[in-house]
Each structure stands twice: as structure tokens, then as C-alpha cells.
Amino acid sequence: MNLRKSYRNVNFVMMAAALFMLSACGATVKIQNVDFASPIETVAQPDSDGKVSDPRTGLSFNVMPLRDFERRTNPNLNVSEVRFIRSHDGFYFVTAPGFINVYVMQPREGELRSVKHIKINENGIQSPAFNQRNPVIQLLDGTGSSYDLTKDGII
Amino acid sequence: MTYPNRFSITVLSFVFLIGLSMNTQAQVQSDYEIKQNFDREYAEVHEGLKTATTSAEVQELLNKIDQMGATYGEHSDLMNNLLYPETLTASLNRLRDITQTSYNYVTRIEQQSGNVMELERQLAELSEQVQLNLVQADSLRTELDRMTRSRNANAAAARQLRDQLRQRDELILSMVDSVFVSYDRLNLASLSRAEREELGLRVDVENVLGHINSVVEGNISFIDTNTQLSAADFLRLKAVQVEFEKVWVNIGPKLAMIYTPSAQRENRLTEINEGIDRWRQRVSQSVWRSLAAAFESRNIEIASFDDPVSFYTGLNNYVDSALSRLEADGGSDDELQSYERFANVWHNDIKVNWQGFLIDSEILTYENVATIDRKLANWNAQAQPTSSLSWILIGILGLIVIVLIVVLVAQRNKTAPVKK
Numbered sequence: 152m153n154l155r156k157s158y159r160n161v162n163f164v165m166m167a168a169a170l171f172m173l174s175a176c177g178a179t180v181k182i183q184n185v186d187f188a189s190p191i192e193t194v195a196q197p198d199s200d201g202k203v204s205d206p207r208t209g210l211s212f213n214v215m216p217l218r219d220f221e222r223r224t225n226p227n228l229n230v231s232e233v234r235f236i237r238s239h240d241g242f243y244f245v246t247a248p249g250f251i252n253v254y255v256m257q258p259r260e261g262e263l264r265s266v267k268h269i270k271i272n273e274n275g276i277q278s279p280a281f282n283q284r285n286p287v288i289q290l291l292d293g294t295g296s297s298y299d300l301t302k303d304g305i306i
Numbered sequence: 307m308t309y310p311n312r313f314s315i316t317v318l319s320f321v322f323l324i325g326l327s328m329n330t331q332a333q334v335q336s337d338y339e340i341k342q343n344f345d346r347e348y349a350e351v352h353e354g355l356k357t358a359t360t361s362a363e364v365q366e367l368l369n370k371i372d373q374m375g376a377t378y379g380e381h382s383d384l385m386n387n388l389l390y391p392e393t394l395t396a397s398l399n400r401l402r403d404i405t406q407t408s409y410n411y412v413t414r415i416e417q418q419s420g421n422v423m424e425l426e427r428q429l430a431e432l433s434e435q436v437q438l439n440l441v442q443a444d445s446l447r448t449e450l451d452r453m454t455r456s457r458n459a460n461a462a463a464a465r466q467l468r469d470q471l472r473q474r475d476e477l478i479l480s481m482v483d484s485v486f487v488s489y490d491r492l493n494l495a496s497l498s499r500a501e502r503e504e505l506g507l508r509v510d511v512e513n514v515l516g517h518i519n520s521v522v523e524g525n526i527s528f529i530d531t532n533t534q535l536s537a538a539d540f541l542r543l544k545a546v547q548v549e550f551e552k553v554w555v556n557i558g559p560k561l562a563m564i565y566t567p568s569a570q571r572e573n574r575l576t577e578i579n580e581g582i583d584r585w586r587q588r589v590s591q592s593v594w595r596s597l598a599a600a601f602e603s604r605n606i607e608i609a610s611f612d613d614p615v616s617f618y619t620g621l622n623n624y625v626d627s628a629l630s631r632l633e634a635d636g637g638s639d640d641e642l643q644s645y646e647r648f649a650n651v652w653h654n655d656i657k658v659n660w661q662g663f664l665i666d667s668e669i670l671t672y673e674n675v676a677t678i679d680r681k682l683a684n685w686n687a688q689a690q691p692t693s694s695l696s697w698i699l700i701g702i703l704g705l706i707v708i709v710l711i712v713v714l715v716a717q718r719n720k721t722a723p724v725k726k
Contacts (some may be wrong), residue, residue, distance in 0.1 A: 190337075190387035190388055191338055192336075192337070192338050280337075280338055280339065281336075291335075291336055
């Protein structure tokens with residue numbers, strides 16, 4: 152009986168140790184106040200598959216989903232140039248000439264997921280350009296107008 | 307309280323709108339575009355450097371860099387971020403340094419090109435000058451050949467004339483020595499009329515007086531046409547003239563008595579005497595002129611002379627003045643040079659080439675020459691510059707003498723007996 156009791160105690164200790172070890176392995180380090188802002192936008196021409204890349208940061212992605220989304224309202228849209236910039240809080244702002252929207256994309260594991268479509272011009276943005284104006288992203292539409300953007304929209 | 311009127315409000319509104327517009331324009335510039343423009347202009351400067359060949363072109367690039375500095379300096383924060391790890395200033399400075407180096411290089415090349423062009427121009431000028439000189443040299447050579455031929459011809463003619471004259475002079479002198487002198491010894495008064503006529507028939511075949519007259523006139527003509535003969539030549543002619551005249555003075559009247567009828571005798575004698583006078587004057591003028599020129603060409607300033615006395619006086623005075631100068635100032639290098647200049651003429655020209663003729667012409671005597679020789683020796687001795695070493699030696703000797711005197715006096719005083 153005592154042997155069983157002591158055996159139970161040993162199991163308890165071993166389980167506690169295992170829980171402690173497991174909790175130690177799963178601990179995360181968090182760095183706060185990170186500024187992801189890139190100083191200048193990237194202007195990239197998509198290849199035949201729609202892939203664009205930024206050699207400075209190593210970022211590359213396919214612009215076809217965005218084009219397809221825009222073609223819902225402008226079926227004849229062709230994407231010859233893509234402009235994107237990363238804000239201080241890590242969101243990518245993506246657009247292209249002729250796009251109606253600026254897409255706020257959040258980087259995830261192996262993907263960029265839009266968190267916001269900021270509608271700029273129903274007729275499409277003529278010549279968009281992003282400027283880093285931390286804490287906002289400035290959008291120039293090529294007609295002399297500018298818009299201060301955050302991940303939540305135009306402010 | 308005053309309120310702005312409508313016009314003022316309108317103007318202020320307009321200014322505000324312009325300012326707002328400019329602000330908007332300034333704000334709407336794309337950073338990417340700025341960077342693109344910067345990269346393009348930077349590349350343009352680089353490309354410009356590759357093709358620029360003149361300093362003006364490179365200067366334009368330097369101006370462009372300055373302009374870039376002004377333009378992109380307004381976006382220095384952005385540019386510094388984009389150009390990291392370099393900065394806008396460093397980037398432009400690097401570009402400016404390269405451009406400045408190119409400017410210096412191109413400028414140096416241009417200067418060297420300028421120098422080369424200048425040298426080419428000078429070379430062309432010199433080549434042209436050389437060609438001109440060659441042409442001139444050819445013409446000068448031709449002229450020289452012609453002059454040489456002419457000079458040789460003249461020299462040959464002069465030599466021929468001189469030979470002819472010498473032969474004639476020798477003939478005259480031999481005639482003077484033989485025939486005239488023989489007649490001089492004759493005692494015409496002792497001859498009978500028949501004897502005189504017989505003598506006249508024997509000798510007057512060649513018309514002796516006419517021949518003498520032609521000799522005189524020939525010599526005058528020779529002197530008149532040969533004014534460039536040397537002093538020695540004129541002196542020789544003078545000697546002949548003197549000898550001829552000397553003999554003529556003694557023999558002429560006797561010859562006239564023998565060979566000339568009494569009616570014509572005076573006229574013939576006068577004619578020949580006048581001819582001999584002209585001969586003497588012409589040859590004397592030529593002698594003095596040639597002697598003066600000879601001294602002048604040797605940079606010796608003798609007082610002007612036109613007869614033997616003034617010539618000798620001039621020589622004497624020249625030497626005497628030098629001696630007086632030396633007595634007053636002592637010898638020096640200049641005085642020695644002055645002596646050597648005169649002594650050179652005296653010993654090498656006068657005594658070697660002219661002395662015999664000078665004496666035969668009765669211009670100078672042996673005593674005159676000896677006197678000048680003595681004075682020259684004195685001049686030479688006094689003209690020697692006194693060296694400072696001589697004065698030092700004299701001073702030392704004087705000092706030694708004084709010391710010896712002092713020592714002797716001191717010893718004499720020491721050895722003198724003391725009177726008690």
C-alpha cells in the first residue's frame with residue numbers, strides 16, 4: 152500500500168516536471184515598438200505570371216488576386232506596375248494605376264491577407280504613389296491630390 | 307477701428323490661394339520620383355563625364371552637381387535614408403570630386419593642347435622664316451659669289467696696277483740712279499755746244515722730259531683712281547714721290563738745259579714742277595688720310611695731322627698724355643690695355659710695315675722712332691697695375707723697420723753704463 156502511495160507521489164513529481172519543461176519550451180519573446188516602415192515605396196513590374204518582387208527586402212508576391220478583385224469593377228484592367236510600401240506598424244499598402252482601392256495587407260505565414268480596402272477613386276487611381284509619412288502613408292493620386300492612410304482607412 | 311476694403315480682401319485671398327497651391331504642389335511630390343530623378347541626374351553626370359572633352363562641358367557638370375545639391379538638399383532626410391549607408395552630401399561630394407578631377411585633367415589637356423598649338427604655330431613661323439632665310443641665303447650666296455668674283459677681279463686689277471706702278475717706279479728710280487745721277491755729275495758748263503747737242507741726240511730719243519711728265523701724271527692718276535689702297539701702299543708711293551722730287555730738284559734744270567730749247571725750257575720746267583707739286587699734294591693727302599683711318603680703326607685717337615711734324619707731334623702727345631695720366635693716377639688694368647693697344651699698332655704695324663716708308667718719305671726719322679720707343683718702354687713700366695699685395699708687403703717692411711729701430715734703441719739704453 153505504501154509502495155503504491157510512493158509510486159503515486161513519484162508520478163506526480165514527474166508530471167509536474169514534465170509540465171514545467173513543456174511550459175519552458177513554449178515561452179515566447181516579445182519585442183515591442185517595432186517600426187516596420189520602409190523609407191520609400193517599391194515600384195515593381197509584374198512578370199507574365201503576375202509576380203512582383205522587391206530585391207531590397209526580398210518580398211515577392213503575386214498580384215493576380217488583387218487584379219482579379221479589381222476586375223470585378225473594371226474588367227479591362229491590366230496591371231503593368233504595382234506600388235507598395237510598408238507602414239510603421241507592419242502593414243503593406245498596395246495599389247496600382249487604374250486600381251480603385253488601396254489594399255492594406257497584413258503579412259501572415261506564407262501569405263498577405265487584406266485587412267482593408269480603401270477606396271480612393273471610382274474611376275481608378277491615375278498615377279498612384281506612396282510616401283512614407285510616419286505614422287501615416289501618404290498616397291498621391293497623380294492629379295495633385297494626396298491622402299493620408301492608415302490600416303483603418305483615410306484619415 | 308478700420309476694416310479692410312474689398313480689394314484688400316481679394317488680394318489677400320489670392321495670395322493665400324497661391325500659397326496653398328504651392329504648398330499642395332510641394333506636398334504632392336513622390337519620394338520615389340525624387341529618388342528616381344536623383345538617380346537619373348546622378349547617372350547623367352556620370353555619363354557626361356565619360357563623353358566630356360572640354361572644360362566647359364565638365365564645368366556644366368559641376369554646375370549640375372551644385373544644382374543637385376540645392377534640389378535634393380531639401381529632401382536630405384529622405385535621401386540619406388535611401389542612400390544609406392552613404393549620405394546625400396557624401397554621395398554628391400564623391401561625384402563632385404570625380405568631376406573636379408576630370409575638370410582638372412581636361413583643363414590641363416586643353417592647356418597642353420594650347421601649348422602644342424602655340425608650338426605648332428611657332429614651328430610654322432620658324433619654318434616659314436627658315437624658308438625665307440634659305441631664299442635670302444641663296445640670293446646672298448649669289449651676291450657673295452658675284453662680289454667675291456668682283457673683289458677678286460678688283461684685287462687682281464689692283465695687284466696688276468700696283469705691279470705696273472712698281473715696275474714704273476723702279477724704272478724711274480733706276481733712271482734716277484743711273485742716268486739722272488750721271489747727268490748730275492756732268493759739268494754742263496764745261497761742255498761745248500757740239501758736245502751738248504751730241505749728248506742730246508744720244509739721250510733725247512725717248513723725250514726724257516716728256517717721259518718724266520708722263521710718269522708724274524700717271525702717278526697722280528693712279529692715286530686719284532685708287533683711293534682705297536692701304537696706308538703702306540700710300541707710304542710706298544710717298545717714298546717714291548719724295549725720292550723722285552729730290553732728284554728732280556737737282557737734275558731737272560740740267561736736263562732742261564740739255565733737252566729743251568731755251569724758248570720752251572721754262573714752260574716745260576714749270577709744267578713738270580707743277581705736276582710734281584700736285585703729285586706731292588695728292589700722295590700726301592692720301593697718306594695722312596690712310597694713316598688717320600688706320601689709327602682710328604685701331605681705336606687710337608691721335609690729334610689730326612696733315613704733315614710730318616703734326617703727325618709726329620700727334621704721336622708724341624698721345625704717348626705723353628698717357629704718361630702724364632700715369633704719373634697722376636698710377637697704373638691700372640685700363641691703362642695697361644691702353645698701352646697694349648697702342649704698342650700693338652706701333653710694333654706690329656708701324657715698325658714692321660710702315661717704318662721704312664715713313665723714313666724714306668721723310669715723315670719720321672730714326673730719332674723720332676727711337677724717342678717713341680723709349681717713351682713706350684716707360685709707358686709699359688708705369689702702366690702695370692699696382693697690386694694690393696705690394697702695398698701690404700711695403701707696410702710689413704715698414705713695420706719691421708720700426709720694430710728693429712725700437713729694439714736697437716732699447717738695447718742701447720740697457721747696455722749704457724750707469725753713472726754713479
